[in-house]
Amino acid sequence: MHHTNMVKSKRVCTLLLRVLALCATIAAAIVMGTSHEKSSFFTIQFEAKYNHTPAFTYFLIVNVIGGVYSLLVLFFPAESLLWRFVVALDVVITMLLTSGVSAALAIAYVGKKGNSYAGWLPICGQVEGYCHQVGGALATGFAGVIIYMLILLYSLHSAIHPLHL
Amino acid sequence: MHHTNMVKSKRVCTLLLRVLALCATIAAAIVMGTSHEKSSFFTIQFEAKYNHTPAFTYFLIVNVIGGVYSLLVLFFPAESLLWRFVVALDVVITMLLTSGVSAALAIAYVGKKGNSYAGWLPICGQVEGYCHQVGGALATGFAGVIIYMLILLYSLHSAIHPLHL
Numbered sequence: 001m002h003h004t005n006m007v008k009s010k011r012v013c014t015l016l017l018r019v020l021a022l023c024a025t026i027a028a029a030i031v032m033g034t035s036h037e038k039s040s041f042f043t044i045q046f047e048a049k050y051n052h053t054p055a056f057t058y059f060l061i062v063n064v065i066g067g068v069y070s071l072l073v074l075f076f077p078a079e080s081l082l083w084r085f086v087v088a089l090d091v092v093i094t095m096l097l098t099s100g101v102s103a104a105l106a107i108a109y110v111g112k113k114g115n116s117y118a119g120w121l122p123i124c125g126q127v128e129g130y131c132h133q134v135g136g137a138l139a140t141g142f143a144g145v146i147i148y149m150l151i152l153l154y155s156l157h158s159a160i161h162p163l164h165l
Numbered sequence: 166m167h168h169t170n171m172v173k174s175k176r177v178c179t180l181l182l183r184v185l186a187l188c189a190t191i192a193a194a195i196v197m198g199t200s201h202e203k204s205s206f207f208t209i210q211f212e213a214k215y216n217h218t219p220a221f222t223y224f225l226i227v228n229v230i231g232g233v234y235s236l237l238v239l240f241f242p243a244e245s246l247l248w249r250f251v252v253a254l255d256v257v258i259t260m261l262l263t264s265g266v267s268a269a270l271a272i273a274y275v276g277k278k279g280n281s282y283a284g285w286l287p288i289c290g291q292v293e294g295y296c297h298q299v300g301g302a303l304a305t306g307f308a309g310v311i312i313y314m315l316i317l318l319y320s321l322h323s324a325i326h327p328l329h330l
Contacts, residue, residue, distance in 0.1 A: 032318065052282035055271040087321050091256075095263045095314065102264035103271035106220040110272070111283065117217035118276065133325070154166040156252050 010158065015074075022070035025097070025146035029063035032056060032104075032137035037130035048127040055103040056134065062100035063141055068147070069093050082117050087155045094148040101141045108134055169181035175323065180239075181318050187235035191261070194228035197221060197269075197302035213292040220268040221299065227265035228306055230323035231235070234258050252320045259313040266306045273299055 030052050039046045050056040069089065076082050111131065124131035128137035197215050203265035204211045217222040241247050241300065274298060279287035 011326055018178070048282070053273060053280065088318055090315065091259075091317055091321065094256075095310075096260065098166065098260045098263045099267035102267035104269040108238035109219060110275070110285070115218065117213070118285070118288050120275070123283050126307070145260075152256055156256070 010018040012161055016030055017147055018070055018073055021147040023103035025063045025066035028061050028137050028141035028144055031140055032060045035133040037127045039126050048130040049050055050139050053107055057101040062096045066093050090152050094152055097145045097148055101145055105138055166167050173259055176269055182312055183235055183238055186312040189305055189312055191226045193302050193306035193309055194225050197225045200298040202292045204291050213295040220272040224269035225263040227261045231262050247252035259317055262310045262313055266310055270303055306328050
């Protein structure tokens with residue numbers, strides 16, 4: 001009986017983490033995908049959009065992949081052979097999400113601070129709303145990475161100490 | 166007897182992967198750390214160095230961390246309790262290396278191609294040798310990430326199918 005309760009509470013915890021991961025990845029993709037601002041500097045029309053920056057497009061794509069995967073995993077039948085591959089897939093998805101957030105963050109940092117050595121000027125002063133929205137997408141994407149890390153460490157703990165469940 | 170051979174071949178394979186990971190991370194750190202070029206454009210002195218770009222400094226740091234960790238793991242005594250944490254540490258190191266390579270690659274891409282929307286010009290034309298060396302560091306760092314992914318998937322396989330070893 002005690003054992004059954006442990007199994008149940010483990011399932012609830014994993015399920016909760018996977019639902020949170022689904023929410024975070026989809027939210028990050030939507031917030032990044034809708035980031036868009038038009039601005040004018042004297043007579044020059046200036047438009048900022050996520051797909052002007054390859055790193056932001058990559059961030060959007062990996063979060064969509066992460067979201068779709070998180071959704072599919074929720075509907076895997078409990079007896080499916082696919083569960084054998086879920087931990088390996090979790091590793092790959094965690095690495096993809098990590099690389100998406102890191103690449104986007106590196107570019108966002110240049111957008112915010114510029115790089116005087118390379119002569120790249122910061123652009124956040126011109127398109128402040130856009131920058132805030134990208135910042136929100138990055139924060140949400142980072143939450144998704146942390147949740148996936150927890151899922152991974154949790155699965156590892158269960159796999160290495162199967163008797164504790 | 167057959168079982169003992171499997172255990173041995175598994176140990177040799179893991180050891181080989183860990184030595185390769187050590188070489189790749191240390192090489193990536195050294196190649197990035199020594200990247201440096203002076204150039205002049207008419208009368209303007211121009212210097213390119215890894216620590217002018219926060220993403221490259223981050224890449225160097227995570228590869229040094231990865232290298233030190235890879236070295237320490239080689240000397241863990243076989244009976245140590247630390248082995249319980251090694252898979253979890255492998256997850257964290259893999260994520261750190263992934264984020265380092267991704268951030269540096271995102272910036273290197275802007276250095277190579279520029280970003281016309283943001284008004285950031287490519288700089289690789291002025292400091293070609295520097296760009297090639299950074300490219301080499303990125304390729305080596307990427308190899309380190311792939312090796313760590315293999316180590317992780319291999320440990321997972323062993324943890325989930327302990328009878329196969």
